[in-house]
Amino acid sequence: MYVILVYDISFEENGQKVLSKVFKICKKYLHHVQNSVFEGDLTEYQILALKAELNVHVRKNLDSIIIFKSRNKKWLDKELWGIQEDKTSNFL
Amino acid sequence: MYVILVYDISFEENGQKVLSKVFKICKKYLHHVQNSVFEGDLTEYQILALKAELNVHVRKNLDSIIIFKSRNKKWLDKELWGIQEDKTSNFL
Numbered sequence A, B: 001m002y003v004i005l006v007y008d009i010s011f012e013e014n015g016q017k018v019l020s021k022v023f024k025i026c027k028k029y030l031h032h033v034q035n036s037v038f039e040g041d042l043t044e045y046q047i048l049a050l051k052a053e054l055n056v057h058v059r060k061n062l063d064s065i066i067i068f069k070s071r072n073k074k075w076l077d078k079e080l081w082g083i084q085e086d087k088t089s090n091f092l
Helices: A015-029 A044-055 B015-029 B044-057
Strands: A002-008 A031-034 A037-041 A064-070 A076-082 B002-008 B031-034 B037-041 B064-070 B076-082
Touching (some): A002 A015, A015 A031, A015 A037
Antiparallel strands (some): A002 A064, A031 A037, A076 B064, B002 B064
16 A cells, blocks of 8 residues: 655644654654655555554644555656655654 | 645745745645645646646745646545644635
8 A cells, every 4th residue: 555644743732742753653654755744655554553653642633644545556646846855864 | 637736845045935826826726635735636737737837936956846646536545633724724
């Protein structure tokens, strides 16, 4: 399953700490391709594990996470303009 | 063609103005679903028109735009956690 994950973490109520945790969790499972955008090929089990980890930190009343899933990477074309995320970026 | 567009506009060199222009152009073609994330169903012609408009403002050395395209919306599942973008948001 090809996954695109985008998040918008509020800076309210210690949001910086949440942001750093969410970023690190996403980096474990997916490629960081833009500011708050990650993508990658995951199994259903990995998706469940990723969501379980995120669920501990994400505040449903403050933050937003969208996960797009395509059953096959071939069904998804991608076009990138401008600068690419630095592959070694460990923090956004 | 189902499109997901994400952008990361640098605040350098008058970036706030670029951001506002890019946001308004994207709003013309797509639904604003999260901070810098838009989605919607577009024809090939509309995608070309959107890109032509964005191309005037986006700085390839500073900004980043990623366009994911799925030939069919049915091939793309979407999951949303937390707060939804306010449908009437006219500025991020």
